[in-house]
Amino acid sequence: MCASDTLALGTIKRLQELGREDIVVTGVGGNELLSFLFPNIYSIDPGYQQAGEKAANLLISQLTGNKTISHLTQEAV
Numbered sequence: 001m002c003a004s005d006t007l008a009l010g011t012i013k014r015l016q017e018l019g020r021e022d023i024v025v026t027g028v029g030g031n032e033l034l035s036f037l038f039p040n041i042y043s044i045d046p047g048y049q050q051a052g053e054k055a056a057n058l059l060i061s062q063l064t065g066n067k068t069i070s071h072l073t074q075e076a077v
Helices: 005-017 032-036 048-063
Strands: 026-028 042-044
Touching (some): 005 032, 032 042
Parallel strands (some): 026 042
């Protein structure tokens, strides 16, 4: 498990250089292009876009005086 898709790419490259083919690598970022590589890199989408949209909408609501939210939950997808 790598902290980002970029680190996952580097890890796969190094593992290939070492001749290792029996390891599965997972990254974080949700980059769909990684599924076209061989071997595949599985990527988890942490929902950054959805969280950003919710944060922007919350800020706009507060700036326009519509409502105050004391707690906001981001659901895992």
